[in-house]
Structure formats: C-alpha cells, structure tokens
Amino acid sequence: MTATTLHTGRLVLTPEDPYQIPKNQSSLFQHLQKIGFIAEGLETEGKKFLLGERFLQLVSFMGCSPNIQLEPNSAGKPFCHLIVSGPDPLPQFLKGRNTTPPRCEQCKKRLPDWQTTIQAWKEDPRHFIATCSHCNHRQNPASYNWRQSAGSGRFMLLVENIFPQEAIPSTELLKVLQTTTRNKSWHYFYVQDD
Ligand SMILES: [Zn+2]
Numbered sequence: 001m002t003a004t005t006l007h008t009g010r011l012v013l014t015p016e017d018p019y020q021i022p023k024n025q026s027s028l029f030q031h032l033q034k035i036g037f038i039a040e041g042l043e044t045e046g047k048k049f050l051l052g053e054r055f056l057q058l059v060s061f062m063g064c065s066p067n068i069q070l071e072p073n074s075a076g077k078p079f080c081h082l083i084v085s086g087p088d089p090l091p092q093f094l095k096g097r098n099t100t101p102p103r104c105e106q107c108k109k110r111l112p113d114w115q116t117t118i119q120a121w122k123e124d125p126r127h128f129i130a131t132c133s134h135c136n137h138r139q140n141p142a143s144y145n146w147r148q149s150a151g152s153g154r155f156m157l158l159v160e161n162i163f164p165q166e167a168i169p170s171t172e173l174l175k176v177l178q179t180t181t182r183n184k185s186w187h188y189f190y191v192q193d194d
Helices: 025-034 114-123 171-179
Strands: 009-015 038-041 048-051 059-061 081-085 092-095 150-153 156-160 167-169 186-192
Touching (some): 009 167, 025 038, 092 114, 150 186, 171 186
Antiparallel strands (some): 009 156, 009 186, 038 048, 048 081, 059 167, 081 156, 092 150
C-alpha cells in the first residue's frame, strides 16, 4: 500500500481564535447531530463520528461527481468521518504537503523560513514569539494566516478523506459552530497527508 492510494487528507474546522474552545463539548455534538452533520459516534470515548444525513448539504463539494463514501465498506475504501482533536491546553499546529508559507500580519509579506519558526515554536510552545524577517514584527505563530493550507487550534474537527479545496463548509454549519463558542467565529483549512 502506498501513501498516495488511500489517505487523501482532511478538512479541518476550528475556532478562528486558536485559543478558543467550545464551552460545552457534548452540547456541540448534540447540535451537530440535530442538524445532520454527524450521526452516531464510532467510538465510545466520543472522539470519532459517522457523518450525518445532511452532511452533503452542510458541506458543498466542488466538481461534478464527488465519489464520497460516508460509511465503512467491505472494499476497505477510505470513508469520510469526523475525528475530534482536543481540547488541548495550547494550540496544536496542523500542516500537510499542501501547506504554503504564511504571511506576516504586519507587512503581509510571505515568511519563507516558516519551517524553522515552527520548529522553534514546538520547542517552546508556551513562550515562543516569531520575529518577521522583513519588518521585525513579533507574532505568535498560532495566529499566522495560512490561507487555508494549515492552521492552529486547541479544538479541531477533522473531516477525514477530503482533498484540499474539494469541500467547502456552508454558512449554516459555520453559524451552528459559532453558537458553541460564545458567538466567536470558526474558520476552516485543509491538510493533505505528506
Ligand atoms: Zn513583517
């Protein structure tokens, strides 16, 4: 089995503020079940769910005929499901082979040395602050804007087996998520496996 045959990647939904977490996780999952985004849990600890009957309305698929598997199948083909990541004490960073350099929030220039920055951040996640090589602006890497090619969060919902840009969450879904974080908005990005 080669890496390219099976696991394609994921769509990640997370609060825009990477430090934000839902105030009540079980009420979040109840909301998502009520609107048909998720169905029953796949594991007892509540970290993995089947997708619900309205998943294809709540997430728009690009292209003419998405071949979306929503249930486990005997062929062992990958199927879309939801994995819950967090809540973690500090923002976790997710990236993939689709990740492109972020831009400095001050000068808006691309930060080509981002991999070194991320490494330093991982070594001291609580205190590290990055310095922009163009304008010396200091910024917490958790707040980098990756243009949907990576992201950070303490609480993330991973819709597995989605290609980058293939599926776009609807306004309805983002609004429901927002109600669980005291009306703080959510955003999304894509991570493709290396
Ligand atoms: Zn800068």
